Structures are given as C-alpha cells and as structure tokens.
Amino acid sequence: MNTQQTTTPVVPDENGRFGQFGGKFVPETLMNAVAALEVAFEEARRDPQFVQELGGLLSEYAGRPTPLTYAERLTEALGGAQIYLKREDLNHTGAHKLNNALGQALLAKRMGKKSIIAETGAGQHGVASATVAAKLGLSCKVFMGEEDIRRQSLNVFRMKLLGAEVIPAVSGSRTLKDATNEAIRHWVTHVEETFYVIGSVVGPHPYPYIVREFQKIIGEETRSQILQMLGRLPDEVIACVGGGSNAIGMFYPFIQDENVALRGVEAAGHGVDTDKHAATLSLGRPGVIHGSLTYLLQDEHGQVQEAHSISAGLDYPGVGPEHSYLKDSGRVTYTSVTDAEALEAVQLLCRTEGIIPALESAHAIAEAIKRAPQMSGDQILVICLSGRGDKDVLTIQEALEEQSKGGEQ
Amino acid sequence: MTATANRIDRLFEDRSRKRFIPFITVGDPTIEATFQIVTAMVEAGADVIELGVPYSDPLADGPTIQRASERALQNGVSIADALQLVARLRKSGIEASLVLFSYVNPVLQYGIDRFFADLAAYEADGVVIPDLPIEENGPAVEAAKKNGIHVISLVAPTSESRIKKIGEQASGFLYCVSSLGVTGARTELRDDLAVFLQKVKSSTNAPTAVGFGISTPEQVRAVAPHTDGVIVGSAIVQEIEKHNEQLKDPEQMPQAIEKIKTFVQQLASALQ
Numbered sequence: 293m294n295t296q297q298t299t300t301p302v303v304p305d306e307n308g309r310f311g312q313f314g315g316k317f318v319p320e321t322l323m324n325a326v327a328a329l330e331v332a333f334e335e336a337r338r339d340p341q342f343v344q345e346l347g348g349l350l351s352e353y354a355g356r357p358t359p360l361t362y363a364e365r366l367t368e369a370l371g372g373a374q375i376y377l378k379r380e381d382l383n384h385t386g387a388h389k390l391n392n393a394l395g396q397a398l399l400a401k402r403m404g405k406k407s408i409i410a411e412t413g414a415g416q417h418g419v420a421s422a423t424v425a426a427k428l429g430l431s432c433k434v435f436m437g438e439e440d441i442r443r444q445s446l447n448v449f450r451m452k453l454l455g456a457e458v459i460p461a462v463s464g465s466r467t468l469k470d471a472t473n474e475a476i477r478h479w480v481t482h483v484e485e486t487f488y489v490i491g492s493v494v495g496p497h498p499y500p501y502i503v504r505e506f507q508k509i510i511g512e513e514t515r516s517q518i519l520q521m522l523g524r525l526p527d528e529v530i531a532c533v534g535g536g537s538n539a540i541g542m543f544y545p546f547i548q549d550e551n552v553a554l555r556g557v558e559a560a561g562h563g564v565d566t567d568k569h570a571a572t573l574s575l576g577r578p579g580v581i582h583g584s585l586t587y588l589l590q591d592e593h594g595q596v597q598e599a600h601s602i603s604a605g606l607d608y609p610g611v612g613p614e615h616s617y618l619k620d621s622g623r624v625t626y627t628s629v630t631d632a633e634a635l636e637a638v639q640l641l642c643r644t645e646g647i648i649p650a651l652e653s654a655h656a657i658a659e660a661i662k663r664a665p666q667m668s669g670d671q672i673l674v675i676c677l678s679g680r681g682d683k684d685v686l687t688i689q690e691a692l693e694e695q696s697k698g699g700e701q
Numbered sequence: 702m703t704a705t706a707n708r709i710d711r712l713f714e715d716r717s718r719k720r721f722i723p724f725i726t727v728g729d730p731t732i733e734a735t736f737q738i739v740t741a742m743v744e745a746g747a748d749v750i751e752l753g754v755p756y757s758d759p760l761a762d763g764p765t766i767q768r769a770s771e772r773a774l775q776n777g778v779s780i781a782d783a784l785q786l787v788a789r790l791r792k793s794g795i796e797a798s799l800v801l802f803s804y805v806n807p808v809l810q811y812g813i814d815r816f817f818a819d820l821a822a823y824e825a826d827g828v829v830i831p832d833l834p835i836e837e838n839g840p841a842v843e844a845a846k847k848n849g850i851h852v853i854s855l856v857a858p859t860s861e862s863r864i865k866k867i868g869e870q871a872s873g874f875l876y877c878v879s880s881l882g883v884t885g886a887r888t889e890l891r892d893d894l895a896v897f898l899q900k901v902k903s904s905t906n907a908p909t910a911v912g913f914g915i916s917t918p919e920q921v922r923a924v925a926p927h928t929d930g931v932i933v934g935s936a937i938v939q940e941i942e943k944h945n946e947q948l949k950d951p952e953q954m955p956q957a958i959e960k961i962k963t964f965v966q967q968l969a970s971a972l973q
Contacts, residue, residue: 307836317805317832319761320867321857321881463767464757476760481882483859580806580832581758593779594810595757 303617308497310617316496318476318583325483330498332403337505342402349394353427354384356391356509360517360674365644373527373667375660377647377677378514380538385420387650387679388510388538393420393489395506397428400487407431407482410489411475413440413468413534414605414652415447416679417491422456432456435475437467440604447683465598468534468608472582492535493612496583500612507541514674515545522672528553528663531676532655533626534570534606536615538678543624553625556615557659559601560628570599571628572611573619581610587619602631602691603651603684629658635691637661638681650679651687707849708798708826709873712748713908719925721969722910724751724802724934726769727786728778729941734948734958738941739790741962743797746969749874749910751829751932754783754803761804761831763885765935768942780811788823800827800853800873808841817844827851827873835867845872857881858897868905874930877901879913885935887914890923898927918971925972933968940964 303310316326336342350356359382363375380388393410400408408430412418418434425432434451438460441448451458459478464470472494479488493500493507511529518526529546531539533556546552561569569575572587579588581596589597589609599609618624629637634651637658641649649657656675664673681688712720723742727735739750755773759766780803787799801820808816808830820828827850833841838852845852851873856864858881868875877898880891891897894911901909911924912932921931941948944957 315837316834317837318834319831319857320834320855320863321859321878323834323836323857323863324859324861469758473758473760477763477883480761483881579809580804582760583832588806590806590810592810594807595774596806 303614304497304501308501310614311620313578313584313586313613313616314497314500315585316583317580317585318496319480321480322483326496326498332399333498333502336399336402342398346395346398350391350509354390354394355382357513357517358382360514360521363645366641367664369640369644370661370664372664372669373671373673374669375664376518376526376672376674378510378542378674380510380676380678381647381649381653381680385416385423386682387416387420388507388541389417389420389491390423391509391541392491392503392506392537393417393424396487396489396502397421397424397430400430400489401428403487405485405487407433407486408489409433409435409475409478409486410491411435411468411471412491413471413607414603414650415440415444415451415683416605418456418458419447419450419454421489422451422454425456426454433459433478435459435461435471435478437461437465437471439466440468440471443604443687444683467604469596469599476582492537493540493614494535494582494584494610500584500614503537504540504544504614507537508544510538510541510676511543511545514542518672518674524672525549525552526672526674527667528555529674529676530555530557530656530659530663532557532606532652532678533573533611533615534559534608534652535610536612538676540612540614542676543618547623554623555659555663556624556626557655558626558628559603559606559655560630561600561602563630564628568600569628570601570606570608572609573615573626574628578616584610584613586613586616587611602634602687603655605650605652606655627659629655631691633658635688638688647677648681648685649677650681651684653678707851707873708796709749709851712798713874713929716908716929719928719972720748720910720930721746721972722749722751722930722932723747723937723965724753724932725937725941726753726755726766726773727783728755728773728776729769729938730772730945730949731776732778732782732786734954735786736789737954737958738961740793740795741958742965743795745962745966747797747965749798749800749930751800751802751934752783752786754780754801754807756804756807759804761883763883763935765886765938765942766884769938780807780816784819784823784825787825791824798826800829801825802829805830805833813840814844817848817850820850821848825850827853829853829855829876831855835870856901858891864900865904868901868907871905871907874908874910875901875905876932877909877911877928879911879915879924882913884913886916886939890914890920894924895927918967921968921971931972937961937965
C-alpha cells in the first residue's frame with residue numbers, strides 16, 4: 293500500500309531535541325529571547341487570525357501554491373522514472389525562502405519588534421527578508437560574507453533596492469557561517485528590540501522547528517498535487533541540502549509514508565575525496581554550530597572547517613539537526629554531487645525544460661540524473677526545484693568558460 | 702582533589718577582599734608569552750586567571766578576542782596545550798586559581814569525562830563555557846563534580862526569571878555579564894547594572910564576578926562595591942596585541958611583559 297502511514301516519534305521534544313541532535317547552545321543573554329520566541333510561535337500557530345493572515349500573504353503575495361510540473365523532456369532524456377518538479381522557483385523572489393521569511397516576519401510583528409536581521413549565503417534568504425520587511429513595514433539588516441557579496445552581486449543590489457542594509461561579514465571564510473556568527477553577535481547586542489529571522493532549519497531551538505513548520509507547505513502541496521494528478525504518491529523525492537530548509541519542508545509531510553524514498557543531496561564541491569566540499573552529513577561528525585548539536589565539518593580539536601561549493605547557498609559546514617536525526621534513523625538517504633555534476637544538471641534542465649535552476653537546486657537535478665535511469669518507467673520521481681538560477685548566471689558563465697578552456701575542476 | 706580543596710572556594714572564603722580576574726587567550730602570540738604573562742599578572746595582583754582556549758567561531762566575543770583567537774589558532778593551540786600550560790604554571794609554583802574558558806564544541810570533541818578528569822589532573826580549578834546554558838550543562842556538571850572542578854555559570858541582564866535558578870546552581874563563582882552584547886571594551890556601563898547585580902546577589906550563595914566591557918581602573922572601581930570579583934578581558938588582550946611583535950622576540954619580551962604587568966597592576970589595584 294503506497295499511501296500507508298507509519299507512526300514515528302514526534303520531534304523535536306520539549307528540550308528542542310531531534311533524538312540526540314538540536315538543543316539550545318547559545319550564550320545566556322539569548323536564552324530568554326529563544327524561550328519567548330517558543331511561546332510566541334506556539335500561540336501564533338494556534339491563532340486563526342495569524343494563520344489566516346499568513347495564508348493570505350502566501351496565496352495573494354507569494355503566489356502559492358506553486359505548480360508541480362511534469363518534466364516530460366527531461367524524463368525522456370533520462371529514460372527511466374517519470375520526473376515531476378516542485379516549482380519553488382516560481383515563488384515570489386524566486387525561491388522557497390520567502391515561505392519562512394513571511395512567517396517569521398509576521399511573528400516578529402506580532403511580538404512587537406520593529407527591526408529584523410537575517411544572515412544570507414546565496415542572498416536568497418536576504419532578498420526574502422528584505423522583501424517581507426518592505427511589505428510589513430519593518431527595518432531590515434542582512435549579514436552577508438564578503439566572499440558571497442562578491443559572488444552574488446545581483447542579490448546584494450536587490451536587497452539594497454528593497455531598502456535593506458547589507459552588512460559584510462569579514463571574519464573567517466567570509467561566507468554563510470561567518471555571516472551567521474555576525475548576525476548572532478548583533479542579536480546578542482540588540483536582543484531586546486530585534487527579531488532574528490533565521491533562514492534555514494538551523495540555530496538554537498525553536499528555530500529548526502519554526503522554519504520546518506513554515507516550510508512544510510512545500511511537501512504538503514506536493515503530496516496533495518501528486519495525489520490529485522496521479523492518484524498515488526511518488527516513489528522517490530529528492531531535494532538539495534545546505535542548512536536543509538527546502539529539503540525538510542519537502543520531506544516532512546512524507547516522513548510517515550514509508551514507501552516514499554527520500555534523498556537529500558549535499559554539495560561535494562571538488563569531490564568528497566578533496567578538502568573542498570560541503571558534504572556535512574557524509575563526512576562530518578556531531579558537534580555544536582550556531583546553537584545546535586548536529587553533524588559538522590570540523591577538525592580533530594573541534595575547530596569548524598570551511599566548506600566549499602560552487603553554490604553559495606550550500607556552502608555551510610553544519611546542517612539542520614533534524615537532518616542529522618533523519619540520517620541516523622535511516623529514514624532519509626543522504627548523498628552528494630560535485631560542482632561539475634551540478635553544472636551539467638543546470639545545462640540539461642535548461643535545454644530539456646526551459647528552466648534555469650539555481651545552482652543549489654541543480655544538485656537535486658544532478659542526483660535525479662543518476663537515479664531516474666535506475667528506476668522503471670512507471671515509477672514517479674519528484675524533485676524540489678528550490679529556486680531559480682537568474683542569480684547564478686554569471687557564476688555559471690564563468691565556470692563553463694573555465695571548463696571549455698580545459699581548466700581543472 | 703576534593704571540592705573543598707578547590708582553590709576558588711578557598712579564595713572566596715574571605716569575601717571582605719574584592720578579587721581581580723583577568724582573561725587572556727592561550728597562545729597569543731605564543732604559549733611561552735602566555736606563561737610569562739600569567740606569571741606577571743599573578744605578581745600584579747590577579748587572584749583568578751581565565752585562560753581562553755582559542756576557537757574558530759567565538760560567538761560571544763567581540764573583534765579583540767576574535768583576533769587573539771585567530772592568532773592562537775595559527776599556532777595550532779588546543780585544549781591539550783592549555784592543560785599543559787596549567788601544569789607548567791603549577792610546577793613553577795603559581796597558586797592562583799586557574800579557570801579555562803572554552804566554547805562547548807572543543808570540549809565535546811575532547812570528550813566531557815576526559816576533559817574534567819584532565820582539568821583535575823593538571824590542577825585547574827574551573828571552566829567557563831559561554832555557549833552552555835544551564836539547560837544543556839547536565840553532563841558537564843556531573844563530570845565536574847566527580848572531579849572537584851567548578852563549571853562557572855553566566856548570568857545576564859536579560860536572564861530575569863532565570864536568575865534564581867542559575868543562582869541556586871552556581872558553582873565556584875557566578876559570572877555576571879555586565880551588558881548585552883559580545884566581549885569588548887565599552888565606554889559606558891549600563892545605568893541599571895547595580896540593580897541587576899543586587900538581584901543576582903540576593904539569589905545566590907556563590908560569590909559573584911562581573912565581566913564584559915570593563916576596561917579601565919575607573920570602571921573597575923565603579924562596579925567593585927556590587928560584586929566579589931571583577932573580570933577584565935579585552936582590554937588586557939588589546940594591550941597584549943599592542944606588544945605582539947616584541948612578545949615573539951625573546952630579547953624584547955621582558956620589556957613587553959613589564960608593560961603588560963603595569964597595565965594589569967593599575968586595574969587590580971583599583972580594587973584595593
């Protein structure tokens with residue numbers, strides 16, 4: 293029976309733990325703020341007015357539900373499972389990030405906060421935060437690594453155009469990890485008046501839980517769309533994993549459907565046998581980053597290591613604690629694909645479906661390129677297309693030119 | 702070693718005297734310099750020394766200690782090096798209380814039980830873990846008790862209803878965070894600092910020490926009446942940074958140490 297559901301333990305527990313993972317490893321100064329957030333969220337999600345307001349914004353402002361598209365020519369090209377794309381690239385601002393940013397910003401307003409801050413890697417969460425700040429009349433500061441500011445100049449300009457202040461993080465590797473450090477430092481200093489809008493299922497409890505609850509609409513829509521279209525659930529669902537918010541959002545509503553295989557795809561960068569990758573779940577071990585116990589890329593002394601990926605959104609040495617839990621429980625299979633494989637996937641999707649995917653989402657496509665031919669023609673494979681690739685075209689152009697010059701990957 | 706023999710407990714038996722607690726980062730700029738600086742700070746009147754284990758992602762620290770951490774990490778300094786330093790200081794006759802300051806992840810990777818057993822074996826007295834709130838510190842506190850080591854908790858102006866619970870569990874001394882934000886020198890302290898410190902005092906039997914943002918003898922004098930100890934970190938680390946090159950040169954080191962000692966003496970003597 294394909295639609296049969298099994299019962300699994302409810303996570304997180306009252307201590308914010310997903311099995312052994314998660315928790316609240318933050319300075320004492322922030323402890324009351326995270327506790328207050330927990331209470332405010334529980335009240336909000338039970339308040340019909342909040343639910344209605346968020347629902348209204350999601351449908352009338354963000355454009356939800358996003359379509360589920362049958363990828364006919366990609367299916368033909370790969371010669372195996374029938375492939376469907378969940379089109380988060382068609383969400384307002386071009387990625388799934390807005391679902392969560394809208395939810396958290398509404399929560400901020402409800403809590404009487406006038407300022408929001410956010411961290412961003414690729415810039416998608418920064419743009420989403422700047423967008424909702426404008427829409428809801430809040431001030432917005434976005435922390436972004438100096439290296440990412442260089443890689444994602446278009447998104448930097450978009451944030452400024454939307455009225456946000458972009459603050460460069462100049463410590464460490466100058467990417468998402470360091471932007472998050474700076475955001476937390478700012479939050480500690482301005483905790484009384486500032487709401488920190490975290491962009492992924494990371495950070496101290498209750499953030500991984502809150503972000504999942506705001507992103508699970510992706511999987512809920514997908515589940516009912518495929519049932520409506522085909523009268524059955526998919527055989528396999530694939531999503532990319534950096535911090536892992538689109539993947540959790542997509543997977544969560546399928547967790548109890550035991551016949552639906554779930555695959556999370558991390559960035560292998562130059563390869564998992566090199567030191568330039570972001571394959572946290574494959575190669576890391578449990579440790580604490582940004583307030584949460586989770587798989588982590590670190591050295592023998594517990595110093596956090598720098599991650600690498602062509603995709604700024606996957607360039608993160610940690611991962612959401614629920615993914616660590618789902619890995620250890622065996623419910624989700626985690627794999628990785630390289631920069632080169634992701635680039636190939638971008639080109640294939642462009643040419644077969646007329647869709648330019650974000651480099652992050654291209655990792656999920658690349659995994660599907662491997663998986664689909666191993667599946668039969670009556671099987672269904674759903675890919676979460678988490679964002680569009682307009683922001684990446686310069687990076688893609690540079691990388692392809694490098695490749696055609698015979699440059700080493 | 703039993704809990705009663707812990708140097709921090711003996712030190713605070715007499716609460717009529719205010720205690721001076723400097724912080725420095727281990728291995729900034731070298732382990733040898735740290736050894737010499739600690740020795741000089743004890744001579745200058747330090748009662749407890751906080752030895753910072755460098756970390757790649759020091760969330761609770763401002764730019765000064767972040768830079769010190771980076772310098773020390775370039776030297777590959779780890780918890781093991783900090784423990785060796787403690788052993789060497791004890792061997793040279795240093796009897797001041799020695800407290801390691803480390804973020805939680807290096808402690809987890811070292812192994813909680815091994816960490817506290819080694820703190821006792823190398824004769825350290827306590828540890829401050831800034832990202833380990835009371836909700837998460839159970840295993841650490843258990844291992845610490847077994848080994849007669851204090852896990853020193855922090856309490857912040859935003860702790861409010863948590864002050865009582867933290868105060869009841871306090872071990873060694875209670876680290877009172879003077880202001881919101883990360884470590885680093887500030888020109889002004891919060892107006893309501895005295896009220897906060899009074900609230901903390903009335904909720905705990907443990908001695909209190911105030912830190913974060915205290916950088917001048919005037920500020921030390923101002924907070925002293927409300928506390929049993931004063932912690933100064935970034936201001937001293939900044940002074941060490943100023944003499945970085947000299948501290949790396951064996952010939953110029955004694956002169957630099959002398960300057961740092963004078964700086965610390967001015968802060969410590971503000972308590973007397």
